[in-house]
Amino acid sequence: xxxxxxxxxxxxxxxxxxxxxxxxxxxxxxxxxxxxxxxxxxxxxxxxxxxxxxxxxxxxxxxxxxxxxxxxxxxxxxxxxxxxxxxxxxxxxxxxxxxxxxxxxxxxxxxxxxxxxxxxxxxxxxxxxxxxxxxxxxxxxxxxxxxxxxxxxxxxxxxxxxxxxxxxxxxxxxxxxxxxxxxxxxxxxxxxxxxxxxxxxxxxxxxxxxxxxxxxxxxxxxxxxxxxxxxxxxxxxxxxxxxxxxxxxxxxxxx
Amino acid sequence: xxxxxxxxxxxxxxxxxxxxxxxxxxxxxxxxxxxxxxxxxxxxxxxxxxxxxxxxxxxxxxxxxxxxxxxxxxxxxxxxxxxxxxxxxxxxxxxxxxxxxxxxxxxxxxxxxxxxxxxxxxxxxxxxxxxxxxxxxxxxxxxxxxxxxxxxxxxxxxxxxxxxxxxxxxxxxxxxxxxxxxxxxxxxxxxxxxxxxxxxxxxxxxxxxxxxxxxxxxxxxxxxxxxxxxxxxxxxxxxxxxxxx
Ligand SMILES: Nc1ncnc2c1ncn2[C@@H]1O[C@H](COP(=O)(O)OP(=O)(O)OP(=O)(O)O)[C@@H](O)[C@H]1O
Ligand SMILES: [Mg+2]
Numbered sequence: 210x211x212x213x214x215x216x217x218x219x220x221x222x223x224x225x226x227x228x229x230x231x232x233x234x235x236x237x238x239x240x241x242x243x244x245x246x247x248x249x250x251x252x253x254x255x256x257x258x259x260x261x262x263x264x265x266x267x268x269x270x271x272x273x274x275x276x277x278x279x280x281x282x283x284x285x286x287x288x289x290x291x292x293x294x295x296x297x298x299x300x301x302x303x304x305x306x307x308x309x310x311x312x313x314x315x316x317x318x319x320x321x322x323x324x325x326x327x328x329x330x331x332x333x334x335x336x337x338x339x340x341x342x343x344x345x346x347x348x349x350x351x352x353x354x355x356x357x358x359x360x361x362x363x364x365x366x367x368x369x370x371x372x373x374x375x376x377x378x379x380x381x382x383x384x385x386x387x388x389x390x391x392x393x394x395x396x397x398x399x400x401x402x403x404x405x406x407x408x409x410x411x412x413x414x415x416x417x418x419x420x421x422x423x424x425x426x427x428x429x430x431x432x433x434x435x436x437x438x439x440x441x442x443x444x445x446x447x448x449x450x451x452x453x454x455x456x457x458x459x460x461x462x463x464x
Numbered sequence: 465x466x467x468x469x470x471x472x473x474x475x476x477x478x479x480x481x482x483x484x485x486x487x488x489x490x491x492x493x494x495x496x497x498x499x500x501x502x503x504x505x506x507x508x509x510x511x512x513x514x515x516x517x518x519x520x521x522x523x524x525x526x527x528x529x530x531x532x533x534x535x536x537x538x539x540x541x542x543x544x545x546x547x548x549x550x551x552x553x554x555x556x557x558x559x560x561x562x563x564x565x566x567x568x569x570x571x572x573x574x575x576x577x578x579x580x581x582x583x584x585x586x587x588x589x590x591x592x593x594x595x596x597x598x599x600x601x602x603x604x605x606x607x608x609x610x611x612x613x614x615x616x617x618x619x620x621x622x623x624x625x626x627x628x629x630x631x632x633x634x635x636x637x638x639x640x641x642x643x644x645x646x647x648x649x650x651x652x653x654x655x656x657x658x659x660x661x662x663x664x665x666x667x668x669x670x671x672x673x674x675x676x677x678x679x680x681x682x683x684x685x686x687x688x689x690x691x692x693x694x695x696x697x698x699x700x701x702x703x704x705x706x707x708x709x
Pocket of ligand 1: 220225243245248249251294
């Protein structure tokens with residue numbers, strides 16, 4: 210369980226996060242949604258401890274991050290998995306080595322055990338035949354999936370994904386969404402996903418936090434997001450023609 | 465103020481380099497890779513430069529000794545002194561600041577820009593230890609490069625001397641053996657170790673703490689080269705004053 214209280218973050222004069230409070234539960238996939246530039250990435254990086262918020266606290270199962278010393282922080286971090294918006298694969302390693310990397314660093318497994326495990330997660334992200342490619346030889350979507358495989362290979366306690374399915378075709382995107390939800394339940398992980406994809410919202414949004422200009426504008430679940438009358442949320446959700454039609458049908462049905 | 469801040473950050477980085485070490489099995493491969501990139505990969509250019517600059521030093525000295533009263537073996541002596549004392553340790557280090565330094569800054573800087581360093585940090589890895597420590601260890605072999613530079617500089621001088629007809633082989637050999645002070649070699653290697661430390665850490669610092677995108681990686685490499693050279697030149701002055709006078 211991750212609890213965020215009154216999180217504030219600025220870059221110089223730009224006040225990017227303006228007092229966000231929320232919480233994310235174990236075993237549930239939580240989504241942070243909002244327009245481009247609304248502060249999703251900054252919010253996630255604050256959770257990860259890559260940005261230091263000026264104000265506010267973040268606690269992981271009761272441990273307040275800012276009160277830990279640097280070794281405790283590192284120990285906590287070794288229980289986190291992160292998928293960066295730009296994948297952030299190590300470009301001097303092959304795809305297989307990238308996925309094996311957390312295992313090499315933090316487990317005592319031997320080479321064949323690590324390879325088996327890496328093989329297993331790579332198959333789960335639909336990448337069974339690219340083990341020996343370098344990241345620069347893989348497509349953007351493949352890199353994304355490798356990044357996901359790397360994030361989950363060591364069974365993290367906390368999983369953060371910054372737009373895990375941007376750049377993927379709709380079919381693969383759904384596979385990835387379902388995969389993340391599955392492992393979240395299976396290993397009781399606390400998962401936070403940044404997204405602006407309404408398909409993901411409908412598929413896996415057990416808890417949804419809506420950010421607008423650095424403020425939490427709304428909070429709810431996939432069941433409630435289509436019923437809310439909050440103008441900010443409806444503007445976002447019904448910006449696509451498809452969802453507008455769905456909404457219309459829903460309203461007509463109710464009459 | 466920013467200078468003071470950067471100097472502080474630099475020393476904190478040095479301290480962090482030794483904290484929370486990376487697993488040895490992983491570190492070992494990183495060290496071998498860096499030895500290959502930084503040391504083995506520099507041997508060619510260092511050999512080439514040393515040989516020819518050694519030759520030029522000899523020619524210049526020979527041409528400037530016009531008085532018949534000065535013995536011919538002085539050419540060998542002067543070449544040996546300048547190669548061992550200054551040319552190999554200092555001049556080669558400045559060249560290495562360009563070659564090795566820009567490589568270190570740009571490779572670490574690119575990792576910063578593409579969030580690979582963030583990825584390491586998020587995994588709970590001490591990224592400074594992971595990235596800088598193997599370079600530091602690899603560059604502890606740098607004196608080996610410099611001894612090759614010394615040797616080839618003197619050989620280059622010998623070749624130039626004989627083919628240019630400035631003096632005989634015997635005179636040159638007498639010259640390079642004359643009044644040999646072993647401490648001069650010690651002094652040269654003390655300098656070399658200090659410069660090796662600068663070559664590993666200053667470019668790493670500029671790469672690690674850079675901000676921005678690809679353009680800034682290029683700028684950071686240039687800044688790193690300038691600062692590494694400035695520090696090497698200053699330390700050279702200080703160490704020479706302390707050790708030789
Ligand atoms: N390192 C930084 N320095 C200064 N400003 C930043 C920095 N990172 C983000 N910002 C600013 O913070 C705001 C929010 O950025 P953020 O990257 O969180 O958006 P986002 O919601 O993730 O958008 P997207 O969906 O496009 O990824 C932007 O206005 C951006 O300019
Ligand atoms: Mg973003």
